[in-house]
Amino acid sequence: MRIIPRLRLDFATRRRAVPPGYLLLAAGAVFALVAGLTLEEHHATAEKAAAEAKARRIAAAKPAGEVPRFDAVDRRLATPWGMILTAIDQAVADQVVLLTVEPDAEKGRIQIGAEGKTAAAMTEFVSALANHLAFSSAVLVSHQVRAEDQDKPLRFTVAVQWRAVK
Amino acid sequence: MVKLQLKKFAGLLWRPESPELLISPKEIISLSKGRPDGLVRMTCAAADGREWAGAMACLTEWCGKQKAAKGRTVEPVIVISNHWVRYVVLPADRGNLRRTEEVEFARAMVAERNGPEWESSTIRLSRGVSDEGIIAAAIPNALLADISAVLSATGLRCRAIHPLFSHTLDHARFPGGGSHALIACVEPGRMVIGMVGNDGWSWVQSPLSGLKPAVTLERELSREQSLFAVAGETPLYLFEHGASVDETIDPALQVVIHRLH
Numbered sequence: 509m510r511i512i513p514r515l516r517l518d519f520a521t522r523r524r525a526v527p528p529g530y531l532l533l534a535a536g537a538v539f540a541l542v543a544g545l546t547l548e549e550h551h552a553t554a555e556k557a558a559a560e561a562k563a564r565r566i567a568a569a570k571p572a573g574e575v576p577r578f579d580a581v582d583r584r585l586a587t588p589w590g591m592i593l594t595a596i597d598q599a600v601a602d603q604v605v606l607l608t609v610e611p612d613a614e615k616g617r618i619q620i621g622a623e624g625k626t627a628a629a630m631t632e633f634v635s636a637l638a639n640h641l642a643f644s645s646a647v648l649v650s651h652q653v654r655a656e657d658q659d660k661p662l663r664f665t666v667a668v669q670w671r672a673v674k
Numbered sequence: 675m676v677k678l679q680l681k682k683f684a685g686l687l688w689r690p691e692s693p694e695l696l697i698s699p700k701e702i703i704s705l706s707k708g709r710p711d712g713l714v715r716m717t718c719a720a721a722d723g724r725e726w727a728g729a730m731a732c733l734t735e736w737c738g739k740q741k742a743a744k745g746r747t748v749e750p751v752i753v754i755s756n757h758w759v760r761y762v763v764l765p766a767d768r769g770n771l772r773r774t775e776e777v778e779f780a781r782a783m784v785a786e787r788n789g790p791e792w793e794s795s796t797i798r799l800s801r802g803v804s805d806e807g808i809i810a811a812a813i814p815n816a817l818l819a820d821i822s823a824v825l826s827a828t829g830l831r832c833r834a835i836h837p838l839f840s841h842t843l844d845h846a847r848f849p850g851g852g853s854h855a856l857i858a859c860v861e862p863g864r865m866v867i868g869m870v871g872n873d874g875w876s877w878v879q880s881p882l883s884g885l886k887p888a889v890t891l892e893r894e895l896s897r898e899q900s901l902f903a904v905a906g907e908t909p910l911y912l913f914e915h916g917a918s919v920d921e922t923i924d925p926a927l928q929v930v931i932h933r934l935h
Contacts, residue, residue: 513800515800515811515840516800517809517836517837517840519798520835521822627779634769646769648769648772
């Protein structure tokens, strides 16, 4: 037997007052939570101190030098620019115009600024990026309707994470 | 002493009376469950201004009477007629929209389908087990503001504001099985009809209906069934609020009507 899903659509903005009995219950729950967190924090501090001591020992054994800088250069050289630019190009539909592409090689991320004629074109573009094999995720960071433009296009920003090439 | 403490304990868990109050263009109906005099109907006279001006005058009168009789111990659940609510089903493939972006997306869909005046509306989204088949409901901001103004003026507050369609569904007991079902909520002059399946809602419409709601039902069913065809007979759960579907439905549409309350 299928169950009709409940909709639970409530348009009231002001929540009803909670009876005092439930407030007491909630206060008790909060107290228990705080006590638990304090204990956990205590354990975490002890573990952190041990980890720091271990890290200091490892650092003392490692020769000081250029390793971090070489890592950064290596990451930039390893970035699959050809694949990324092709993937973005494939995702751009008729109703979307690319405005900016700002890569961040350190984090493996690209910030794409674009303008879409409709909300549907925008979501289609984001969806195409998200589904592309080159990227592990694509998230719509912001969007805004350009009211001054007669066609009311949407200017939006998408954050894309590319997949590491192995 | 014991009596006093029991009274105090009861006071801690006390909840005010919450009658259901249906607000529609021509009348408001108040239902207090478990009371012999629980059902009250008030006819709303036409008034100048917005289309719900008459209903707001009725609401003011009802709130005044409640306040005088019970003080602040009443918190109605306000139920809004199908006339002033519109629905859309959000597409399953919406990208990675955040909750606020989904709301804006839904508002744009409602306005595109029902006209630009719906751009100024409040949106609520249903939540299912997945992102598929989610319903968005819209109520004009002006109506919600007018209800809020009436309640403030009379010193009452409401427990909830529900659209009639969702309120009816949430409180109904559905007898049938199967993978799909049609649900229709009929009022004088307008109905809401939709199809729900295992993946959530397929479609929802809120058309105007004339003197013969069956005609509107048939029209909507035949149009939507061409898009969302379901093999075999489909149960149609019918809720009639002041309007009845007395005529028979075309057998070619393969629906089996179950009247619910």
